[in-house]
Amino acid sequence: MAVLVVGGAGYIGSHAARALRRSGYEVILYDNLSTGYQRLAQGFELVIGDIADEAKLRPALARADAVMHFAAHAYVGESVQNPRKYFRNNVEAALSLLNDTLDAGIRRFVFSSTCAVYGVPGKIPITEETPREPVNPYGASKLFFEHALEAYSRAYGLRSARLRYFNAAGADESGEIGELHDPETHLIPLALAAAAPGSAQLQVFGADYPTPDGTCVRDYIHVNDLADAHVRALQHLETGGDSLALNLGTGRGHSVLEVIQAAEAATGCPVRRVMGPRRPGDPPVLVADVAQSQKILGWQATRTLTEIVSSAWVWMQKGSSRSA
Ligand SMILES: NC(=O)c1ccc[n+]([C@@H]2O[C@H](COP(=O)([O-])OP(=O)(O)OC[C@H]3O[C@@H](n4cnc5c(N)ncnc54)[C@H](O)[C@@H]3O)[C@@H](O)[C@H]2O)c1
Missing domain, CATH: 3.90.25.10 (UDP-galactose 4-epimerase, domain 1)
Incomplete structure (x- = not known):
């Protein structure tokens, strides 16, 4: 079974790629290297391309049975200054990826969502039922894509796991890959x-x-714990499990x-x-x-x-x- 790890040359995607491979999956990375790094993709097949580039993306999707979608812009402050950039990549380009995924006949999709979809919650701890009321364009862009996945699940049977990460942190114990953000805000x-x-x-x-x-x-969660949860989420979808949204924290x-x-x-x-x-x-x-x-x-x-x-x-x- 082959998984297209979109945004796989980034921080969390590169850790998920290794977790997938450890669990026996074939892994193909797809990344435009806008904030990703070749060195995080070392040892994997990397297709360099943008998610909005259909001509590049389609042949990669044709080889995959499932998609994990990590590619996004993810700076809250920048999203307030430049919402256009965020809606273009995290919504417009992401929808293009979703439609191409559907057209390729793929029906399993794991999405990097975020606790930012909850905004300023009224109650702690935050459950999956906490109202989703993002307070910045980054959170709004992620919520939009959650809504798209929910609608596609109902209408087209595309089953998805919307994984709402809390604060991803730490590095692979090998010391070979880890967090590389420029600028670093974490x-x-x-x-x-x-x-x-x-x-x-x-x-x-x-x-x-x-x-x-x-x-x-x-709530700080080790990136390898997060990566393992992605494998479990994919296995849930593979074994016929329903679409779901889950918090990933400690x-x-x-x-x-x-x-x-x-x-x-x-x-x-x-x-x-x-x-x-x-x-x-x-x-x-x-x-x-x-x-x-x-x-x-x-x-x-x-x-x-x-x-x-x-x-x-x-x-x-x-x-x-x-x-x-
Ligand atoms: N880091 C966190 O604590 C955290 C928390 C919640 C959610 N998230 C989400 O997790 C995902 C991964 O975050 P990260 O910290 O690994 O970020 P990252 O910037 O390291 O990884 C994102 C990757 O996506 C690629 N990318 C971006 N736009 C692309 C496009 N249009 N086409 C192809 N590739 C593209 C980048 O080059 C990069 O390699 C993001 O969706 C982010 O919103 C992260």
Whole structure:
């Protein structure tokens, strides 16, 4: 069984590709390398192309039995500044991919959604039934695609798993692949970078939230736990399971200060930081209710915050250079 991993030269897609291969799937990567890297695709067949490029995409789809769709623009702040870019790629181009998938006769589709579809939830933990009310164009673009998948499931029998990730973090234990975002906006790599002498200070956005230590609390999930959940989700669809939407997190929250402590423990150096004001639109706490994903997929995230941060540190030390 062959899986087309779209966006497979990116951070999460490259980890999912390895998890699929470990489980016996044939894997083809498809990526335009806009934010992806050849080195994350090493050892795999990589078709370089855009999801909107039908002539490039169709022959790749013709060889696949299922699609995993990771390709998107994913910076919340940029989506507010430049929504056109986000709707063009995450909606318009993504719909083109979806239609080509359907035309190729493929009926299994796994989609990278996000907890950003929930916006600022009224209740924690967040269940799959929490109203989807995104507060930025990035979240809105992902919600649109969820709606498209729901409609295509009803109308055309295209079965999909809409996987709503919380905060993906960490790196493959091999140290060969890991997080490579440019610019990097995620807390764990920024905290680790701020432990290096002479580096820029880590900006902490808000220390007066209604949380135990005043800083924001998030649900950090190791990228390999996330990757394993994708394999389980595909197996669910393969064995005749219905379309579904699932939260992927650990069900445990950690504050910014706890992450900083973990980064200090991993590096043995103080994380230089500056406490700043809150960032507009940042909810105090985002933590997943993971009961459904545990029940339906028989899956549970196993790696702790310490393991997440130490794997990210190994990856950074191995020289996660920005080059291809
Ligand atoms: N990183 C997180 O914590 C997080 C959380 C929630 C959801 N997500 C979602 O997970 C997915 C993967 O995120 P990531 O952190 O690995 O990002 P990433 O930027 O590392 O990976 C995205 C990949 O998609 C490719 N791509 C983008 N647009 C494309 C196009 N039009 N055609 C072909 N390829 C294209 C990029 O080159 C890149 O390799 C995204 O859809 C993102 O919205 C990520």
